[in-house]
Amino acid sequence: MNNMWKKIFIYLISYLTVVGFALIGGIIWYKKDEDEEIRKTFKTALIVTLLFAGISALLSIYNYIGGMTTGYYSSNAYELYSILSSLVNIAKIITYTVLILKVVIDYSNNKNLSYKTSDNNYNVSENKKNNTKSNENKKITKNDEEINN
Numbered sequence: 001m002n003n004m005w006k007k008i009f010i011y012l013i014s015y016l017t018v019v020g021f022a023l024i025g026g027i028i029w030y031k032k033d034e035d036e037e038i039r040k041t042f043k044t045a046l047i048v049t050l051l052f053a054g055i056s057a058l059l060s061i062y063n064y065i066g067g068m069t070t071g072y073y074s075s076n077a078y079e080l081y082s083i084l085s086s087l088v089n090i091a092k093i094i095t096y097t098v099l100i101l102k103v104v105i106d107y108s109n110n111k112n113l114s115y116k117t118s119d120n121n122y123n124v125s126e127n128k129k130n131n132t133k134s135n136e137n138k139k140i141t142k143n144d145e146e147i148n149n
Contacts, residue, residue: 004107007041008100014045015096021049044099052092059085 010028014021028042063081066072 003035003037004103006038007103010038010041010045011096011099011103014049015092018049018053021045041103048095048099052088052095055088059088 013024066077072078
């Protein structure tokens, strides 16, 4: 499994469930994955997951306190909770989608750069071969001039 799929898996699991993310994080921590990119991805996902978990916790507390009052579920306070909860869910979807797209775009850019680099290396080596041949031709020409003199 290459790094791109590992990163996507980390973001996907952190979006779906905090418990699954904790398990994946524990595995990464236990294995002490040598790849710094995976650790950086995990840290980013951890911060985003904790941020959304904190916001959801605050909204839940607000809802539970409102639920203890009479007439809460038909009031504007419940409507506010419903709107805020929906906005947080939309923001969560957008955030994780952007993070996953960033991984895919970075991977495709790195892949294109590696192709360009390999082509440039090939061209450089071809140019060296051509320069060597032209230098050999110059030497032959100089030797011919010396022989003619």
